[in-house]
Amino acid sequence: MVSEAGVERSGSCHCGAVRFTVRVEEPLRGARCDCSICSIKGAVTVGTPLEGLRIVEGEDRLSCYQFNTKVAKHYFCSNCGTYTFHQRRSDPDTYGVNVACLGLNPYHDFPNVAVVDGRHHVRDTGKARLAGRLKFEPSED
Numbered sequence: 001m002v003s004e005a006g007v008e009r010s011g012s013c014h015c016g017a018v019r020f021t022v023r024v025e026e027p028l029r030g031a032r033c034d035c036s037i038c039s040i041k042g043a044v045t046v047g048t049p050l051e052g053l054r055i056v057e058g059e060d061r062l063s064c065y066q067f068n069t070k071v072a073k074h075y076f077c078s079n080c081g082t083y084t085f086h087q088r089r090s091d092p093d094t095y096g097v098n099v100a101c102l103g104l105n106p107y108h109d110f111p112n113v114a115v116v117d118g119r120h121h122v123r124d125t126g127k128a129r130l131a132g133r134l135k136f137e138p139s140e141d
């Protein structure tokens with residue numbers, strides 16, 4: 001389903017208790033982040049406005065983890081532990097969504113994915129940066 005607002009994709013956690021749909025712009029602009037929690041999760045994420053995500057099933061199975069400034073909300077399935085999506089601290093009007101929950105392969109589908117410098121967070125420094133020398137993919141602007 002393609003519209004001006006993007007493409008709707010279905011997502012779920014590993015065990016299937018949590019199911020959601022998400023509207024994303026294509027081509028997908030994935031990113032990794034090297035902040036303390038994203039480094040542990042290791043996920044590639046794509047962004048969507050808050051209203052672009054709808055939980056279809058299992059909202060009561062989602063747990064929320066917060067730390068530090070407690071602005072970001074990191075959701076995960078309380079049964080299988082899958083990180084599904086998080087409300088971003090960098091842009092609280094959006095979610096970052098785990099591409100692997102959307103049936104995508106984070107390794108093969110995002111081979112040259114950019115790594116955001118989350119260790120020097122844009123909300124702390126006022127400047128969005130990439131980590132290391134990695135560049136955004138050509139589709140990134």
Ligand SMILES: [Zn+2]
Pocket residue numbers: 013014015016017018077078079080081082
């Ligand atoms: Zn699950």
